[in-house]
Amino acid sequence: MFRSILVRSSSSAKQSLLRRNFSSESVPQRKVAILGAAGGIGQPLSLLMKLNPLVSSLSLFDIANTPGVAADVGHINTRSEVAGYMGDEELAKALKGADLVIIPAGVPRKPGMTRDDLFNINAGIVKNLCIAIAEHCPHALINMISNPVNSTVPIAAEIFKKAGVYDEKKLFGVTTLDVVRAKTFYAGKANVPVAEVNVPVIGGHAGITILPLFSQATPQANLSDDVLTALTKRTQDGGTEVVEAKAGKGSATLSMAYAGALFADACLKGLNGVPDVVECSYVQSTITELPFFASKVRLGKNGTEEVLDLGPLSDFEKQGLEAVKPELKSSIEKGVKFMHSGALMCR
Numbered sequence: 001m002f003r004s005i006l007v008r009s010s011s012s013a014k015q016s017l018l019r020r021n022f023s024s025e026s027v028p029q030r031k032v033a034i035l036g037a038a039g040g041i042g043q044p045l046s047l048l049m050k051l052n053p054l055v056s057s058l059s060l061f062d063i064a065n066t067p068g069v070a071a072d073v074g075h076i077n078t079r080s081e082v083a084g085y086m087g088d089e090e091l092a093k094a095l096k097g098a099d100l101v102i103i104p105a106g107v108p109r110k111p112g113m114t115r116d117d118l119f120n121i122n123a124g125i126v127k128n129l130c131i132a133i134a135e136h137c138p139h140a141l142i143n144m145i146s147n148p149v150n151s152t153v154p155i156a157a158e159i160f161k162k163a164g165v166y167d168e169k170k171l172f173g174v175t176t177l178d179v180v181r182a183k184t185f186y187a188g189k190a191n192v193p194v195a196e197v198n199v200p201v202i203g204g205h206a207g208i209t210i211l212p213l214f215s216q217a218t219p220q221a222n223l224s225d226d227v228l229t230a231l232t233k234r235t236q237d238g239g240t241e242v243v244e245a246k247a248g249k250g251s252a253t254l255s256m257a258y259a260g261a262l263f264a265d266a267c268l269k270g271l272n273g274v275p276d277v278v279e280c281s282y283v284q285s286t287i288t289e290l291p292f293f294a295s296k297v298r299l300g301k302n303g304t305e306e307v308l309d310l311g312p313l314s315d316f317e318k319q320g321l322e323a324v325k326p327e328l329k330s331s332i333e334k335g336v337k338f339m340h341s342g343a344l345m346c347r
């Protein structure tokens with residue numbers, strides 16, 4: 001059957017892109033693998049990662065349609081070489097030597113579904129991909145996009161523990177889209193330029209577990225409690241807003257690809273030793289009593305360098321945090337239980 005495609009980019013384009021951050025001699029070689037690369041998120045994410053000058057090798061894996069995506073993206077005259085891999089028998093090659101693995105593989109929601117309704121299908125997909133990661137690139141950073149993130153990250157952790165390769169500093173649930181949404185919605189209400197806005201979002205990545213901290217937003221604006229409540233709810237329901245607008249044709253793909261590319265870029269900068277790279281992410285954590293929690297994380301050469309404190313919360317946010325805990329706890333336990341119910345051994 002398949003088929004792998006290798007395309008070299010022109011050296012002049014490579015030179016001009018690299019000049020932004022590094023000389024071409026000093027920029028490290030970084031292989032990035034995208035699992036689920038032919039999907040709604042995977043395709044635009046592949047495009048955006050092809051535009052990232054920190055990537056030297058872009059490995060696109062899916063169970064279908066990867067040759068076309070790789071051929072298409074591979075014609076773009078930027079630094080990275082692109083290779084497409086399709087089917088389980090090519091997964092090892094796709095992963096070998098990867099520094100960063102981004103996982104948007106799995107089914108998306110339809111109207112009326114919760115993210116947790118995706119658990120039964122996506123848990124199995126994530127499990128198999130993580131078993132292969134443990135074998136073929138155990139030291140890579142993992143950016144988990146597949147939903148329900150609140151459970152798929154604990155599933156990945158259990159797989160890596162079982163394989164004896166777990167490093168909590170290298171496993172990230174991607175919650176950047178919540179931050180992107182919070183910034184956009186806040187800028188609209190606060191009437192400030194969106195490019196200047198920063199808003200931490202903590203907790204997890206589903207409904208009320210998504211907790212934007214508008215009390216820490218910059219620049220600060222004098223918004224009423226009603227507006228802050230509405231902004232919080234819109235951020236929590238942002239995914240559902242897109243699912244309903246797409247009316248059965250999937251969930252957020254373009255904004256997610258943008259958010260995923262932002263987070264991957266931050267991880268690569270951290271790996272390359274760029275100082276003070278801070279992003280929110282769902283990681284193993286001790287800042288609350290929950291074993292996984294999203295908060296600001298400082299990224300470094302080995303992944304997470306520091307999980308930052310939550311900082312001062314408003315009374316409204318303190319209440320929101322208490323509401324996060326039982327739902328997040330049960331999603332984490334569901335992922336761990338899945339891995340201890342015989343699912344680990346059935347590959």
Ligand SMILES: NC(=O)C1=CN([C@@H]2O[C@H](COP(=O)(O)OP(=O)(O)OC[C@H]3O[C@@H](n4cnc5c(N)ncnc54)[C@H](O)[C@@H]3O)[C@@H](O)[C@H]2O)C=CC1
Nearest residue numbers: 036038039040041062063104105106107108145146147256
């Ligand atoms: N973390 C976040 O903020 C967000 C997460 N998501 C989640 O991302 C996931 C993907 O969403 P879409 O791209 O819209 O779905 P999609 O259905 O368009 O694409 C999924 C891709 O995964 C592939 N796939 C399925 N099983 C696979 C396997 N075993 N190995 C490799 N590839 C496999 C499919 O062939 C398909 O190309 C969903 O679970 C969705 O809920 C979506 C938006 C935001």
Ligand SMILES: O=C([O-])CC(=O)C(=O)O
Nearest residue numbers: 109177238239240251252
């Ligand atoms: O809502 C969904 O199902 C997809 C997602 O996670 C998001 O858009 O935040």
